[in-house]
Amino acid sequence: MPQRCRKMERRGVGRMFWNQLLRLRRRAGPPQDNPGEAVKEPERTQEHTLPSFAGGQHFFExxxxxxxxxxxxxxxxxxxxxxxxxxxxxxxxxxxxxxxxxxxxxxxxxxxxxxxxxxxxxxxxxxxxxxxxxxxxxxxxxxxxxxxxxxxxxxxxxxxxxxxxxxxxxxxxxxxxxxxxxxxxxxxxxxxxxxxxxxxxxPAPGKTVTLKSFIPDSGTEFISLTRPLDSHLEHVDFSSLLHCLSFEQIIQIFASAVLERKIIFLAEGLSTLSQCIHAAAALLYPFSWAHTYIPVVPESLLATVCCPTPFMVGVQMRFQQEVMDSPMEEVLLVNLCAGTFLLSVGDEKDILPPKLQDDILDSLDQGIKELKTLEEINEHVSGPFVHFFVKTVGHYASYIKRDANGQGHFQERSFYKALTSKTNRRFVKKFVKTQLFSLFIQEAEKSKNPPAGYFQKKILEYEDQKKEKKTREKAVVNRRD
Missing domain, CATH: 3.30.450.200 (Longin module)
Known part of the structure; x- marks a missing residue:
């Protein structure tokens, strides 16, 4: 164990998190998480990176x-x-x-x-x-x-x-x-x-709650709090990530996260760090990052960066040299202030299938300057990545076979062999081994019907588009005959 890590173990609050940093689990075990590690696998009852609610919950604790x-x-x-x-x-x-x-x-x-x-x-x-x-x-x-x-x-x-x-x-x-x-x-x-x-x-998505509040010398005020109708992006603001990095760099960060690698973001401001790390995790929708996840790492927990398991963390720029001096392997170190990668594995551009990677880049480039509201920006950035998962793993429900008791069993080999593209199949064979996919498919195996969420909506739209395309192609062939 590195000396810096031993020091962290002895520090006050660091001690309460240390078991999490040392706990190495195999894929079949419970997921690693951020400080305050769960002692059992968390329930995955929704398809969002952070908790999202239909409404009726308490606002805060x-x-x-x-x-x-x-x-x-x-x-x-x-x-x-x-x-x-x-x-x-x-x-x-x-x-x-x-x-x-x-x-x-x-x-x-x-x-x-x-x-x-x-x-x-x-x-x-x-x-x-x-x-x-x-x-x-x-x-x-x-x-x-x-x-x-x-x-x-x-x-x-x-x-x-x-x-x-x-x-x-x-x-x-x-x-x-x-x-x-x-x-x-x-x-x-x-x-x-x-x-x-x-x-x-x-409130439920798209709904508003109005609070009445009295303020001395101002009288009674009515405060309206509205949730976005499309709730799968209400926990994220992509504008900071776009301000700091190019589309190509964002795609490389996404590729690293998909393979559950170690990712460190460096920035001066706390706002920039927390917004960018939440945005990076949100790119994985409908999958959830289940490993160490600390938007801003306190100074006493900087030894997190020498943890051998996957993590996604934010570190203030003042600690850059301490991070660079840490014993790390296969880390993507992102300088948000300069818009550069200080460290990388080297294959980040080759992880995703080339055709699908180009599709993401083309979609991000189109119409970006016309976007005005946060909701428009979030949908524009998230959409191509959701579509990437629709194209690569959107057929998952067809490869869950159910026994007499209704329990689902995922047919992994048949699932990735169903892909006609060799590059897509090569990527999916790696992706199905991640906890991202495992947690998602475990939940799907429990549920007799696919969740009626945003991802399922996009899958159905994509399937309809493929059917319409086949119909048009068949009509053209018939006219030629």
């Missing part, structure tokens, strides 16, 4: 304010939870321990940069997120707004953090706007707003 407080010894500061809503009472002992682990980890991810903080008069506000995994495998997302609170003279930054199991970044960014606005008045004004939010049901 906690609103926290994390502030920098002086350590007992010396002048250094450490992040500490200074406000928590709601307070949890009457929890069983096991639940209390789990909540304490969660709450102890959160400050580290709100201030992951390891700065030697000092009071400031100016500080650019940042919105970012992190993901933690519970012992039962369920994921929690921390939506963070870091800013300098209002007031005279030098001040220390603080973070508003909303903990939720729901992936909907644009919606929670708007909620953070409301929290920030109320905090400028008084913490007491935040409570009724968050209480109303907690009592409201999370």
């Amino acid at each position: 906690y609103l926290l304010v994390v502030s920098l407080k002086k350590k007992r010894s010396g002048d250094a500061y450490e992040p500490t939870i200074t406000y928590q809503f709601p307070k949890r009472e009457n929890l069983l002992r096991g639940q209390q321990e789990e909540e304490e682990r969660l709450l102890n980890a959160i400050p580290l991810f709100c201030f992951p940069d390891g700065n030697e903080w000092a009071p400031l008069t100016e500080y650019p506000r940042e919105t970012f997120s992190f993901v933690l995994t519970n012992v039962d495998g369920s994921r929690k997302i921390g939506y963070c707004r870091r800013l300098l609170p209002a007031g005279p003279g030098p001040r220390l930054p603080k973070v508003y953090c909303i903990i939720s199991c729901i992936g909907c970044f644009s919606l929670f960014s708007k909620i953070l706007d409301e929290v920030e606005k109320r905090h400028q008045i008084s913490m007491a004004v935040i409570y009724p707003f968050m209480q109303g939010l907690r009592e409201a049901a999370f």
Whole structure:
């Protein structure tokens, strides 16, 4: 074990995650995940990279304010939870321990940069997120707004953090706007707003929930929170990834992720890191990245990059040299600031079938300048990658044979032999060995019918297009005869 990794094992919060970093599993075992590794395989009840809900769920579990407080010894500061809503009472002992682990980890991810903080008069506000995994495998997302609170003279930054199991970044960014606005008045004004939010049901895709909130000197306000109709992309913003990298580079990152390799993103800002890593994971839809996944790695967990198992992590640029000096094998190291690959395996351009790779690139190039809204950008970027999976593995349902009890059994060999293209077949033979595909097909084997989601919709559209093409070709042949 490298010396740096031993150091990490002894560090406070690093210790709670260390079992995950050392746990090497074979393909048949439970998936590796991000900090707070699940002790059993998580349920895969949907086809989204992050949790998505039909509606009716609670918006959030906690609103926290994390502030920098002086350590007992010396002048250094450490992040500490200074406000928590709601307070949890009457929890069983096991639940209390789990909540304490969660709450102890959160400050580290709100201030992951390891700065030697000092009071400031100016500080650019940042919105970012992190993901933690519970012992039962369920994921929690921390939506963070870091800013300098209002007031005279030098001040220390603080973070508003909303903990939720729901992936909907644009919606929670708007909620953070409301929290920030109320905090400028008084913490007491935040409570009724968050209480109303907690009592409201999370809306179904395309639906709106309206909250009534009273603000002193402003009166009663009505706040509308709307979910996108197409919910499979509500947890992602592709614009940052497009700003930092070329289409060709994005395709190479996708190819590396498809084969479950190690990918590290470097950037200055927390917002850029978290948005780009979420976007990279979203390219895998309808498959879910089930390995180590840390949008912004805290300084004390930098030894993650010497982990021998697959990971997708974001690291601030200030730690670039420490990352470069780490013992790593077959890593794609992406500099988002310069738009370059600092390290690569070397075969990233050759992983995908050439024809399908060209199709993705052509689709991304077409009409990109005419796009205006975030929804249009997200659909334009995601669409070609979804279509790639439709063409390569969209026929999976036809190769799940069911026994008398209804249990499905995937016919792997027949599945990839059904592909007529040799290059497509060569790629799929590798892809079916990944956890990405295994977790997806395990869920499909349990379900008697394909899930009625966006991916299935695109499969049906593609099949209809092929039938129409055959009909047209047959009609042309008949006219010639």
